[in-house]
Amino acid sequence: MSFDPNAYRESSLTGWEEASAGWIRHQRPMREWSAEVSHAMIAAVAPQPGERVLELAAGLGETGMLAAEIVAPVGSVVISDQAEGMLAGARARAAELGVAGVEFEVLNAEWIDLPLASVDVVLCRYGYMLMADPAAALAETRRVLRPGGRAGLAVWDAVEANPWAGVPAAVLAEREPVGGAGGGDGPGPFALGSEQRLRALLEDAGFAEIEVARVEMLRRHESFEEFWELTLDLSRSFHDAVLSRPEAEISEIHDAVAARLAPFTATDGSLAVPGRTLVAGAEA
Numbered sequence: 001m002s003f004d005p006n007a008y009r010e011s012s013l014t015g016w017e018e019a020s021a022g023w024i025r026h027q028r029p030m031r032e033w034s035a036e037v038s039h040a041m042i043a044a045v046a047p048q049p050g051e052r053v054l055e056l057a058a059g060l061g062e063t064g065m066l067a068a069e070i071v072a073p074v075g076s077v078v079i080s081d082q083a084e085g086m087l088a089g090a091r092a093r094a095a096e097l098g099v100a101g102v103e104f105e106v107l108n109a110e111w112i113d114l115p116l117a118s119v120d121v122v123l124c125r126y127g128y129m130l131m132a133d134p135a136a137a138l139a140e141t142r143r144v145l146r147p148g149g150r151a152g153l154a155v156w157d158a159v160e161a162n163p164w165a166g167v168p169a170a171v172l173a174e175r176e177p178v179g180g181a182g183g184g185d186g187p188g189p190f191a192l193g194s195e196q197r198l199r200a201l202l203e204d205a206g207f208a209e210i211e212v213a214r215v216e217m218l219r220r221h222e223s224f225e226e227f228w229e230l231t232l233d234l235s236r237s238f239h240d241a242v243l244s245r246p247e248a249e250i251s252e253i254h255d256a257v258a259a260r261l262a263p264f265t266a267t268d269g270s271l272a273v274p275g276r277t278l279v280a281g282a283e284a
């Protein structure tokens with residue numbers, strides 16, 4: 001089946017709106033796992049006091065809020081996402097932290113509704129690989145950056161380096177090869193998980209001074225059951241692909257994922273599953 005970008009965009013929006021409640025529920029562990037990635041992105045773009053920053057596909061806006069502290073009080077940050085539900089979570093988090101100088105906007109990163117050369121910095125953590133057309137989104141990113149402005153982005157590295165998502169995806173794919181999201185050449189968590197591909201996309205969009213670093217993480221869980229519930233809660237596509245099956249098959253999938261994560265399971269039942277992210281910085 002060939003990839004239908006418009007059908008994908010529609011299901012991406014619905015899926016992320018539905019997933020936003022789970023993301024809000026689990027924001028604390030996710031913040032901890034990805035803190036180093038956000039810091040590496042900030043280091044890559046080095047925001048300056050007074051600058052205007054745009055965060056794309058921001059989810060709960062954690063990286064944008066870090067930037068807000070640096071550019072304040074004169075500068076400002078726009079935290080944006082396609083999904084209202086995510087932005088509601090980001091607004092609540094900003095209020096909780098008392099972060100000032102932040103605006104929230106529903107924006108699609110593939111057609112950013114902002115003028116040419118209107119921002120100094122763009123941040124995007126775990127966004128571009130999930131978009132129907134990452135090349136279009138990067139061209140848009142460069143368009144809204146002023147000449148010399150900087151983009152800092154994070155994408156998952158190759159599937160082999162990310163068993164926390166690679167194992168559940170492999171167990172499902174073995175039962176029933178799936179096309180579309182996550183499969184083949186279409187968008188999915190690992191679609192940009194190659195430094196070569198990432199650099200080529202950034203170069204094609206006209207970026208210069210491209211630097212790519214790798215950030216390792218360990219995703220810790222009290223138990224496999226906690227990992228399983230969290231994975232179902234955070235990924236709408238995994239949730240639907242698993243829970244739409246008969247009970248017996250759901251149990252088989254559950255047990256197969258647990259068995260493959262055994263190498264990352266300690267004797268007390270806790271898990272520490274590795275992950276690796278590519279963090280790129282580039283100049284417009």
Ligand SMILES: C[S@@+](CC[C@H](N)C(=O)[O-])C[C@H]1O[C@@H](n2cnc3c(N)ncnc32)[C@H](O)[C@@H]1O
Nearest residue numbers: 016057058059081082083086108109125126131
């Ligand atoms: C994996 S989450 C990452 C959220 C956040 N950046 C983080 O690192 O925690 C992906 C986010 O990208 C957003 N997204 C996906 N495609 C998008 C698009 N074309 N334009 C804007 N947001 C998009 C989703 O709504 C979702 O909030």
